Amino acid sequence: MAKKKIENQDFEINSLPDEAQDSSISKEDFVLTNVDKSIHDQKFQTKPTTFFKDSLKRFTKNKSSVVAAIILGVLLLLAIFVPIFDTNDTDSSHPEIAYLQPKLFDAGTGFWDGTKKYYHIPVDVSEDPEGIDKEANWWPKPGDDQGQFNKSAVMNKKFSDLSYTDAATEYGKEGYFKFGYYNYVDDKVEYASLTSSVFKEFDVNANHYLTKFDTYDLDKIDMMDEGQGLPENAVLGRAGFYFSYETGEVDKYQEPIRDSIEILPYQDVYSIGSDIESLREDKINISEKIKEATTQTSFVNAMFEVRVENELNHENTVVLLRGMEFDTESSNAAFKEQLIARGFNDATEFAIRTYEDKEKNPQVNYWSTTGSRGIHLSKSYFCDFTYDVYEAKLGKKTTYLSKSDIDNYIEDGVLILEYGDPIIDWDTGEYVIDENTFKYEMLKPNDCSITEDITAADLIIDQNPEHKITYGKVTNVKVTIMQYKEIDIFKGYNSMPKFLFGTNKSGRDMLKYVFEGLRTSLILGIVTSAVCFLFGLVYGAISGYFGGNVDIVMERFTDILSGIPWIVVMTLAIVHLGRTFFVFALALCLTGWIGTAATTRTQFYRFRGREYVLASRTLGASDARLIAKHILPNAMGTIITSAVLMVPSVIFSEATIAYLNLGLQGLSSLGVTLQDNQAELQSNPYLLIFPSVIIALLMISFNLFGNGLRDAVNPSLKGEGE
């Protein structure tokens, strides 16, 4: 084509009109330019670029990768600097500040404010059962392990609902008892018995009655929510009442004799269900029944027992009991009260308090039933509220300081507290402090946890004349303290401490803990990747460059090695060698280098036959030179990318191993932190949310960054694997 064109031009030149040929151009018409200049190659106007600069340029065009790189950089800086600048102690445990919620804003702002929301907490309406609308008269009651809620830290409390629960709560009303359960392991119904061994001094001479023995009402059960787990055929059963006792005198080193009496033998027992109607309104005289069986009166320890058994062998049958009431004609008032307390008007009353301890010790003694507590559909009021954990654990608290503590403060010059000797107030006959002699001043509020002024009434004077030494003297001082000032690690704090990520179960600062973990994970990832990169590079280079039999042997080796699941390798290595950082790095390296080796091998295969390699070899370059100078620089981009992408996979592997309970010991890592707190997902989700978000962010940005890097160093692969 080109040739033809030139021919045409030649033809045109040859066939120029005659006059043009005539006007000949003389030699002088041509002027030589640049005669006195030496011509060199012009310098490029554009800036010269290298492969890496070019890659960087391509990389910066990829917006998401740049963002990922920035996030990675920030995480890296945080991992380095947070553990340095956060001076909180994460090495030892501080149980007094356990489970402080994450706090960034002030309490009450509703988000990240150090408060914890409680839902569906039983309400104690005993102080004023009718006053459920009035905020002041009801309070949420302790759950299982929270202890008493600190009233001053309860915010926004709201009565939520009146609902049925199967949980045994002190504050429930009505409900039913389940006296048996279906044992799936043995595939049979297990009978339950209720026992209470607190019947002391059972007075058999007076009449005691079981006045009411109520079973469930079928109609009511139908109305109940199906989800409550009521069995369909909870129908027939028999009840027996047993009275067992011990005789003898315990104090005289005599073994008590145990015996038991059946008060209502089974043949007398009323079937639970329809027949019970007859019992409902009748009274059963327990004392008579006992007398019938025995004439013993000197019970050391007696036990009254209700045994319930189902009559037919119904599968999944439970017997439900609604109420039981006792009455007595005994003249002993205390015992009368006690006996009445043993009965139950509603299901939850069955959670019997030991009567004597009711005031001091509100602990509940449950009548035991085999297997389950057996309380069903007990009705209880519930509330929702926000709980300011900081206020509760670190905020104001009223307490009593001993006089010596106060004296220490006075000696140290922290405060001035002067008062005259207590004088007797003749109206009440008690010692009081004369207001005129009282003087109080706080000098160094920062050195002392007392926050509110002490008044004369706060001085506690021993009013008991039997105390010979302290009678009529000041023994204690009632003070309001700031709790955090009493904790050693907050020495020097003038405001309430804040924990951005909260604290964990042992009171460790999660912010520092998480970033220490991140640091460990990153170091592990980078060290492992670097080792794998170096080893894989050498291995892959040899395999790929030499090819042939060397390659075949080396490939078989990696084939076998990569056939072992990494989890097996890691488990065996860790179980054998221990759970240290070094072992982790080693175990991860054992199989980790295979990927880099494979990438390197492919790259070397690709480049080793290229013309420039051939040319260099012809010129006498050695194998080492060919590898190092010609092939490697070309293959490097791809190999580095694979090494970068290895870092997240190493971190992931480490976390996975931690979930198998084989995590690093002695060092905090993200995986170990997550695994440790897995059980607290429901109660304290923040313990998992923060590390989870960080590890997810790390993974996402590493992958985005790695992909961007791959596209940048190897544009021909762009879009692959997206």
Next chain:
Amino acid sequence: MLKYSIKRIILAFVTAFIILTLTFFLVKSLPLSLPLSAPINIRNGYFETQENLGYMFTSPTKIDSLKLLYETTTENEFGKQVPVYYYQTPIVTQYFRWLGNIVTKWDWGTSTQIAAGQSAIQIIFERLPVSLSVNIISVILSVPLGIGLGIWAGLKKNSWIDHTISTLVMVLISIPSFVIITFMVYILSYQLGWLPSMWPTPDQTLRTRVLAYIIPVLSLSFGSICGYTRFVRAELCEVMSSEYLLLARTKGLTKTQAITRHALRNAFVPVLPSILAEFIGIFSGSMILEQIYGIPGIGKLYITALSATNPAAADYPVLMVDMAIFTTVGLLAGIILDLSYGFIDPRIRMGEKN
């Protein structure tokens, strides 16, 4: 092709053999775990079995140079109780007996802790159905979904749909599975209360037991859905820009015809083998998922058998079988993947001489 297949299968056997041998020696060199806390009849039964299988030998007298494993008494022919001392056979001898027992009796050893005295392989088979059911549902869900999303994204390349799908895939594939499970349990179980937060016991209602599948299945599916979406999209994008597809359009096929007859068929060549390999993968359990969600499958069994917190409670025979399963499944999936390439696309016949 046949030659290559046979070669691959033999290689896999060799690999499995080497791995299991290595594992055997490594596990055997750990401190022994013995069912010493089991009831006496099970305990004696266990040691008798061990002796019969050749892993231990007994001696009527104490041997001071060896570590005593167990001592009991037995009745001799005169009806008198005599002491019996159990000692470990040398590990190399144990190894050959172990191999012999597997080949001749399919006996992989006896559990020491999890169900002392029971055959290890039986324990595995008891746990397998749970893992299997979760995995199968997840594969059945994720394959069509992943492929569908991949096709959608691939066909709408560079549109907002594609960008959304690709970003989601990128994000979801990066987030570790345990984070996804944790958040799903937190939101779906604890916050909303829709699903059970743990794998239910068999005595729970059918409804609960069905609902309990949702979180495990979803968390397993996310990974593979994203994997397939990414894979299918990449393949489809490549095919869509190929010349034969242009030719197909040029010769008068509609877009739908061109895509279904040419693009999809060719894009599926590398996808199909990985689906087959995934079906092999259902035989192994996801350890993390089973651990977090409390699923009594073979992944959790691995952790229980390993019992890192208390090495005395470890059950190494069960662990060995579990490791063997994970290894075999991995190798088998690899073979299926490579061989099916050749069957599906005659152009890719690996290892064949040109």
